[in-house]
Amino acid sequence: MSAQDRYERAARKAQADGRVPALSVALHRADREPWVFTVGDSGNPAHPLTPDTRFRIGSITKTFTAVLVLQCRDEGLLDLDDPIAEHLDVPAHGDATVRRLLSHTAGFQREPYGDVWDTLVAPDDAGLIAELDRAERVLPNARRWHYSNLGFAVLGQLVAKLRGSTWAAVLQERILDPLRLTGTTLEPPAQAAVGYIVDAYSDAARPEPQTDLGGVGPAAQLWSTASDMATWAGFLAHPEIADPDGKVLSTATLEEMRFPATTTNETLWSIGWGLGLILIPHPKRVVDIGHDGAMPGFLAGAYGRRGNGLPPGLAAAVLGSSGTAGEINGLVPELLRLAAELDPAEIRPWRAAPPAPPEYRSALGPWWGEGTQFLFSWHGGALQARSAEAPADTPPAIFEPLADRPDVLRTVSGRETGELLRLTRDRDGEVIRMHWATYRFTRLQEGFDGGLASDGPL
Missing domain, CATH: 2.40.128.50 (Lipocalin)
Structure with missing residues (x-):
């Protein structure tokens, strides 16, 4: 059985075990053609499932917002230790620093004020900032990690203010266009998959509503393809390969973003957090860099893997149209493991070099x-x-x-x-x-x- 046959079998098993209506996966590396595979039904009669089918990527969106923030820093528009009140007119919590928001250590409550996930109505850009005084600081600044969509929504508004534009327009101009991520959009296109909640006790699947996140968009709004997300994960983990000229962000800045700022648990140091990036360590100095995503009816994961002896530019993404199947996220590290084991990096011969000066x-x-x-x-x-x-x-x-x-x-x-x-x-x-x-x-x-x-x- 070839390596690609093993990848396909792993994907089919995840789709069947997780009962995922539609699954799209991609595996990218610098020394091979991309591998892309789909299995299932898009739920969209006019647009059957293909590699171009779009899925909601949820919180993977945060990694884009984080890169936009670091672009601003590299251009001198802000310092990571600036309190947000230096750049945004906020009614409360203005002492929260950019760095703390990026690493989820500012203590912001998880969501904007109100029951957004009951009403499915999110505040617009202005409303998000105007109601910041109604949101809690649930933990003291820098006390510990606490995940916050609200924090990243504020960062998105910060980018828009500094650029004199909208978050969506800045994203398109400064990331999507330069990296040619043509399958990544703010709104669902015609070929979007339908997202489902799958019944735990039968094979029934109910479509979930599509929710526009408005001012919370910088935290979780985007739609994309598995191939685009594998490309993006490869950029986050291997910018020296994906963006050697630093058109989007320098290799040094991505290294800074990847350095652990905190852990998610005080006793189980199995997940770290950098500046907007999830860091998952493995034995032998191997680490996965990327993010997971969840929205009603969808789960997603996109990670690049770094470490000695690995295939160059190794990255994978898995997008699924179920909001309940953990197999979707579990497939990402499995594909990365299989790629490293079944199709390892070529061993380059040693060659003599000039002596030391x-x-x-x-x-x-x-x-x-x-x-x-x-x-x-x-x-x-x-x-x-x-x-x-x-x-x-x-x-x-x-x-x-x-x-x-x-x-x-x-x-x-x-x-x-x-x-x-x-x-x-x-x-x-x-x-x-x-x-x-x-x-x-x-x-x-x-x-x-x-x-x-x-x-x-x-």
């Missing part, structure tokens, strides 16, 4: 710091270091020399990121001592008083 060759080899051995090496055109005791899959620290001080290098990734490495040389120019994050590194194992460990008691 003469001025850094005497820094290579074993050094001792804090009583522990570190190995300094030159790979990929940069000085690197790693603890001799670290597992083999531990990323090394990587250094870059300061432009005007070649014997002072900045740690740009890995252990002690941001800290300086200072080289001390003898009269012949050989490196005889180093200081990394101010800790002394020597060729022999020394105590903090400079005495050799091998000398024993004084």
Whole structure:
């Protein structure tokens, strides 16, 4: 059975076990053609189920809003630690910072004021802000993670205000068009699937109403295809592949968004939250980056997977027309696992490269710091270091020399990121001592008083 046969079987099983009326899945990677598959019935007689059928993606919409916010930050329109009152005229909760709203740690109540999910009537843009004083701060600022659609709705209004436009127009211009996400829209097109609630005790399925979220749109409004969402998840996890020129957002900023800001549970650290992104760690330094979504009649998930030895640009999306089938979200990691196991990344042959520059060759080899051995090496055109005791899959620290001080290098990734490495040389120019994050590194194992460990008691 081929890898694609296994993917199809997994999708068919999820659709059958979850009793999902329509399921659309996509698996993308940089070294293969996209794999897209559908199974079921769209519920739309005029438009049978195809890869172009549109599903509601719910809260995956938040990842788009988060990227729009970070675009504003990168262009100097805001700082992540600005209180929203600096940019929006709000009647309450103006001290909530942009960063806290992005990471769901501002303490906002989950939904806008009122019983939106009873009435299915959401406030418009102006009403959302005007009624902010009627919404609760259910937790103190920065106390812990608490999911909030209201918080992301406010962020969407913030983007609109800063851009002098609407959230929808900014989204189209600054994300959808540049990444060619032509299947992603604010409103359901003619080829939209019908969303259902499936009866728990029979095979009956009842159509759910389509709800326009108005001012809450930046939290959950969008419709899309599985292929578009796999492309988007690939961008979130692998911008260096999906957007190498940084037209939408720089790789460095996506790295910032992916760094865990909080966990969702104080005892089970199985899900983390970055700046608008869900982070799901796996063994061997593998992590899934993306978001799930839920709206009446629909569930969705879109994640990219990062880690050593994985296929480049690996991402998957699953969209389904049932609001109750957890199998929809469970299929995403299963497809990513199958892709990595059944069709692994190609192993590139090692090739000799130019040696380290003469001025850094005497820094290579074993050094001792804090009583522990570190190995300094030159790979990929940069000085690197790693603890001799670290597992083999531990990323090394990587250094870059300061432009005007070649014997002072900045740690740009890995252990002690941001800290300086200072080289001390003898009269012949050989490196005889180093200081990394101010800790002394020597060729022999020394105590903090400079005495050799091998000398024993004084």
